Amino acid sequence: MGKPISLSVNGRAVTVSPDDPDTPLLYVLRNELELRGPRFGCGLGQCGACTVHVDGQAVRSCTTPLSALQPGQKVVTLEGLATSGTPHPLQAAFVEEQAAQCGYCINGMIMQSAALLAQNPKPSRAEILQALAGNLCRCGTHLRIVRAVERASASL
Amino acid sequence: MVAMNLSRRALLKGSALVVGFALSGQGPAHAASATAPSKPVSPEEVDAFLALSRDGFATIYSGKVDLGTGVRTALIQMAAEELDLPLDHVTLVQGDTALTPDQGPTYGSLSIQNGGMQIRLACATARRQILTLAAERLGRKREDLETEAGIVRPKGGGEGVAYGELLKDGRFSLKVDKEAAPKDPGSYTLVGRSVQRLDIPEKIAGRFAYMQDFRLPGMLHGRVVRPPAIGAQLQSVDETSVRDVPGLIRIVREGNFLGIVARTEWAAIKAARQVQARWSEAEELPDQARLWEHVRGTRIVKDDVTMNVGDAVGSLPGEGRILKATYDFAIQTHGSIGPSCAVAMLSEGKLSVWTASQMTHALRKQLAAMMGLPLDDVRCIYIEGSGCYGRNGHEDAAGDAALLARAVGHPVRVQWSRADEHGWDPKGPPTLIDLSARLDGEGNVAAWASEFFIPDGAAGNVPLVAASLAGLPHETNNAPGNIIHNSGVPYAFPNVRTVCHRLAETPLRPSWIRTPGRMQNTFANESFLDELAAAAGVDPLEFRLRSLSDERGITVLRRAAALANWDSRPSPRQQEGEILRGRGLSYVKYELYRTYVAAVAEVEVERRTGAIRVTRFCVAQDCGQIINPDGVRNQIEGNIIQTVSRTLKEEVTFDRSRVTSLDWESYPILTFPEVPEIAIDLIDRPRDKPWGAGEPSAAIVSSAISNAVFDASGARLRSAPFTPDKVKAGLQRT
Ligand code: FES
Ligand code: FES
Numbered sequence: 035m036g037k038p039i040s041l042s043v044n045g046r047a048v049t050v051s052p053d054d055p056d057t058p059l060l061y062v063l064r065n066e067l068e069l070r071g072p073r074f075g076c077g078l079g080q081c082g083a084c085t086v087h088v089d090g091q092a093v094r095s096c097t098t099p100l101s102a103l104q105p106g107q108k109v110v111t112l113e114g115l116a117t118s119g120t121p122h123p124l125q126a127a128f129v130e131e132q133a134a135q136c137g138y139c140i141n142g143m144i145m146q147s148a149a150l151l152a153q154n155p156k157p158s159r160a161e162i163l164q165a166l167a168g169n170l171c172r173c174g175t176h177l178r179i180v181r182a183v184e185r186a187s188a189s190l
Numbered sequence: 191m192v193a194m195n196l197s198r199r200a201l202l203k204g205s206a207l208v209v210g211f212a213l214s215g216q217g218p219a220h221a222a223s224a225t226a227p228s229k230p231v232s233p234e235e236v237d238a239f240l241a242l243s244r245d246g247f248a249t250i251y252s253g254k255v256d257l258g259t260g261v262r263t264a265l266i267q268m269a270a271e272e273l274d275l276p277l278d279h280v281t282l283v284q285g286d287t288a289l290t291p292d293q294g295p296t297y298g299s300l301s302i303q304n305g306g307m308q309i310r311l312a313c314a315t316a317r318r319q320i321l322t323l324a325a326e327r328l329g330r331k332r333e334d335l336e337t338e339a340g341i342v343r344p345k346g347g348g349e350g351v352a353y354g355e356l357l358k359d360g361r362f363s364l365k366v367d368k369e370a371a372p373k374d375p376g377s378y379t380l381v382g383r384s385v386q387r388l389d390i391p392e393k394i395a396g397r398f399a400y401m402q403d404f405r406l407p408g409m410l411h412g413r414v415v416r417p418p419a420i421g422a423q424l425q426s427v428d429e430t431s432v433r434d435v436p437g438l439i440r441i442v443r444e445g446n447f448l449g450i451v452a453r454t455e456w457a458a459i460k461a462a463r464q465v466q467a468r469w470s471e472a473e474e475l476p477d478q479a480r481l482w483e484h485v486r487g488t489r490i491v492k493d494d495v496t497m498n499v500g501d502a503v504g505s506l507p508g509e510g511r512i513l514k515a516t517y518d519f520a521i522q523t524h525g526s527i528g529p530s531c532a533v534a535m536l537s538e539g540k541l542s543v544w545t546a547s548q549m550t551h552a553l554r555k556q557l558a559a560m561m562g563l564p565l566d567d568v569r570c571i572y573i574e575g576s577g578c579y580g581r582n583g584h585e586d587a588a589g590d591a592a593l594l595a596r597a598v599g600h601p602v603r604v605q606w607s608r609a610d611e612h613g614w615d616p617k618g619p620p621t622l623i624d625l626s627a628r629l630d631g632e633g634n635v636a637a638w639a640s641e642f643f644i645p646d647g648a649a650g651n652v653p654l655v656a657a658s659l660a661g662l663p664h665e666t667n668n669a670p671g672n673i674i675h676n677s678g679v680p681y682a683f684p685n686v687r688t689v690c691h692r693l694a695e696t697p698l699r700p701s702w703i704r705t706p707g708r709m710q711n712t713f714a715n716e717s718f719l720d721e722l723a724a725a726a727g728v729d730p731l732e733f734r735l736r737s738l739s740d741e742r743g744i745t746v747l748r749r750a751a752a753l754a755n756w757d758s759r760p761s762p763r764q765q766e767g768e769i770l771r772g773r774g775l776s777y778v779k780y781e782l783y784r785t786y787v788a789a790v791a792e793v794e795v796e797r798r799t800g801a802i803r804v805t806r807f808c809v810a811q812d813c814g815q816i817i818n819p820d821g822v823r824n825q826i827e828g829n830i831i832q833t834v835s836r837t838l839k840e841e842v843t844f845d846r847s848r849v850t851s852l853d854w855e856s857y858p859i860l861t862f863p864e865v866p867e868i869a870i871d872l873i874d875r876p877r878d879k880p881w882g883a884g885e886p887s888a889a890i891v892s893s894a895i896s897n898a899v900f901d902a903s904g905a906r907l908r909s910a911p912f913t914p915d916k917v918k919a920g921l922q923r924t
């Protein structure tokens with residue numbers, strides 16, 4: 035057991051004690067905190083499956099060592115996107131558009147888009163495509179994902 | 191989109207779910223042992239497929255599994271329809287070798303066509319038996335009764351009886367009856383509707399437990415360390431090299447199999463990266479720059495003649511024009527976004543493996559052989575993983591986990607890295623195709639002859655990497671899938687001979703990736719056909735229709751053309767400018783007996799860079815009876831986008847020792863800005879058999895693009911992927 039580190043995850047204060055302070059945030063979230071939103075896809079920052087928000091910014095948790103987080107920074111995962119039980123507009127829109135096949139990439143798609151909409155609630159289609167250009171989907175769900183982001187944007 | 195109200199009807203009070211055979215579902219609850227309570231699993235038995243609880247819930251046991259396609263929802267629709275139960279009264283257990291019948295691997299677009307139809311028949315048998323039992327109970331004739339929402343009642347009204355009250359212990363003890371008449375499609379209320387997928391709400395909320403999320407108490411984390419060269423021998427391991435990794439439990443070495451087990455996942459990753467091992471050198475792979483010479487020079491073990499009509503060889507020489515061309519399609523990887531993962535537990539000599547394998551029943555046999563265990567002592571339990579498009583690395587990860595679990599005496603979870611997945615999953619093999627044809631004086635195809643150079647073997651078990659490396663029992667033959675399909679042509683030419691030269695070996699361990707063989711073969715056939723149409727100066731649609739008598743085929747072609755506003759003229763289009771635009775047509779009758787697809791691709795070719803942009807795909811598909819239209823659309827969209835990616839971008843690279851495309855930078859796939867628009871026209875035939883939809887529309891993509899690029903630019907692309915360099919070279923030749 036290493037030195038305890040305090041974090042704010044989905045609005046809760048948590049303390050973890052990884053053996054190695056350079057453990058990527060992804061493994062802490064998934065294995066210590068048993069969260070299922072952030073997913074392991076490449077560990078290289080190339081696919082986006084592991085995306086979480088740190089202080090509202092979309093961040094790749096697979097390449098973010100725990101030690102890089104500053105005290106007081108707020109981590110939000112897919113599980114924490116809903117507010118008091120109401121799904122985030124993007125989550126509702128993804129269901130409406132049936133925007134998943136396997137769904138493994140969807141965490142990244144929603145987290146990346148949520149950060150986009152927070153900054154730019156009415157993005158053009160080109161802006162959505164650009165914002166998601168670094169997020170990979172192998173099932174070919176892209177068109178539905180884009181429609182879901184547009185639907186969510188329209189509801190904002 | 192129809193959002194079904196899942197709980198529109200509460201049937202009976204008291205809702206404890208008492209399933210006849212209690213162990214079901216997923217999660218640690220059933221982690222207990224390799225064996226489950228005895229339950230029939232023979233596909234002859236109704237009870238193999240179905241259990242009814244006293245309060246009217248049905249559990250369906252399916253050997254076919256949801257690989258991310260939505261087939262779980264579709265199978266539940268089929269079962270609920272046939273049983274006359276509300277959707278939310280039906281659950282599905284998938285791919286658990288102790289509980290589900292062996293319905294064969296989940297591949298080949300057969301989950302509905304075969305698996306679903308078996309379930310439909312079992313449910314039809316069950317419903318008939320329910321009616322018989324109710325007739326006895328109510329003292330009425332069976333014909334006078336009807337079923338609705340889990341209750342049997344007299345047609346004219348009167349007191350009914352709930353299904354659950356009719357069966358002792360939920361069992362039917364009945365053989366599936368081929369004569370049991372399924373419901374009249376005219377009375378369907380669930381099949382044929384776009385019911386929302388049951389898994390999506392959980393997936394978008396981060397609640398869905400994928401294989402990668404499965405955990406057991408006391409579970410350790412494993413990682414594999416693969417040889418730096420295929421065929422290298424492990425000479426020594428320096429244990430001190432990882433001494434400083436906190437949480438390391440053990441370095442496991444068995445022959446050339448090397449693995450790490452640690453308390454945490456990060457420790458396993460660090461140790462796997464850090465461990466120093468000495469391997470012998472090996473250079474077993476051919477020079478990639480001369481891959482096609484290598485393929486052409488590989489020993490042929492047999493010839494499969496897949497179509498032989500008239501005398502193609504004799505009638506190839508003759509009046510008119512003779513055309514010849516060679517096509518090739520690169521080696522590709524599956525590229526699931528989540529790399530393979532498995533958990534294994536060996537307890538009291540019994541092995542339990544949780545896996546996202548598409549073929550748990552076959553994997554069970556492989557693991558039993560590798561571990562030297564009786565089959566009865568091995569249980570494989572399916573848990574959905576990241577999208578699976580064929581035999582990827584899941585079975586191998588299961589083999590890795592089993593070896594590591596045996597070595598350390600604890601449950602072990604193995605998660606492959608991205609490099610493990612790209613480097614060591616089995617690959618779609620290289621495909622080389624020679625074609626020749628003669629056009630007669632009227633511009634009709636007088637003779638068609640083709641030769642396919644493809645590895646020998648069929649579908650079957652792909653040898654487990656762990657077993658091969660550790661020198662434990664494993665298969666030695668190749669299993670590339672049924673890649674000879676669609677080497678024949680769906681057109682009524684007078685003289686045709688298509689032959690597959692089956693090769694003794696292929697550079698990397700082969701397996702099937704979505705639409706195996708059918709995609710590559712259709713690429714060559716439909717592109718070459720387009721070459722003939724152009725040589726004859728005939729519109730590509732008209733050229734196809736000339737040789738087609740199959741009404742369903744003609745219909746999809748006409749409907750795709752209508753959807754795309756097909757502009758009837760021969761290719762290529764003459765145009766100037768920097769951006770060249772074109773459209774291309776393609777058609778397939780899947781495996782020459784089922785699902786029909788036609789599509790029009792629209793492309794832009796940038797003359798200067800050689801970049802292709804696929805702007806739109808218009809697809810018409812007839813897969814018989816449609817279970818869930820939105821599900822079918824989702825599959826078609828997936829096929830088109832994935833295959834545009836494979837056609838434009840994807841190629842596994844390797845040096846003489848190993849795969850070198852080990853991440854998404856060296857093996858890029860299509861990204862959001864590059865995705866085409868897709869328009870779909872579904873032709874539903876509710877009174878026909880349902881056919882597969884998971885693969886067929888992938889078959890037409892490469893040829894439609896090749897034909898569109900030709901139309902745009904006059905450059906004929908015969909080598910996939912269509913990289914900018916190849917396009918530029920093609921443009922220079924025009
Ligand atoms: S898993 Fe983090 S970017 Fe791929
Ligand atoms: S839905 Fe499967 S990877 Fe995107």
